[in-house]
Amino acid sequence: MAKYVLVYYGGSAGNKEKERADQLQQWGAWFGKLGKNIADQGAPFSGKVKTVGSNGGAKEGAIGQQASGYSIVEANSLDEATKHAQGSPILSSGGQIAVYATHTM
Numbered sequence: 001m002a003k004y005v006l007v008y009y010g011g012s013a014g015n016k017e018k019e020r021a022d023q024l025q026q027w028g029a030w031f032g033k034l035g036k037n038i039a040d041q042g043a044p045f046s047g048k049v050k051t052v053g054s055n056g057g058a059k060e061g062a063i064g065q066q067a068s069g070y071s072i073v074e075a076n077s078l079d080e081a082t083k084h085a086q087g088s089p090i091l092s093s094g095g096q097i098a099v100y101a102t103h104t105m
Contacts, residue, residue: 004081011095
């Protein structure tokens with residue numbers, strides 16, 4: 001099995017305590033459903049980001065749209081990893097996911 005990085009964009013945990021608790025429950029259920037296929041549950045990003053260019057210079061901000069978090073899954077193919085991503089709770093709160101295949105080094 002190969003590893004795939006799920007990069008989350010947007011989405012919301014909600015503004016009220018109950019909404020956040022419901023979201024956490026949904027994430028826990030999804031991770032449970034993935035079982036052994038979840039290599040790293042990941043974490044949401046804080047919003048603080050810097051970009052380092054090829055010249056080594058750093059600047060405030062993301063390259064393009066700012067990502068909101070990540071997870072790493074194991075799957076037999078990009079299509080299978082994408083199917084795993086399609087069950088993510090971030091989608092129900094307006095978020096999107098980019099699924100990146102990694103190379104074994």
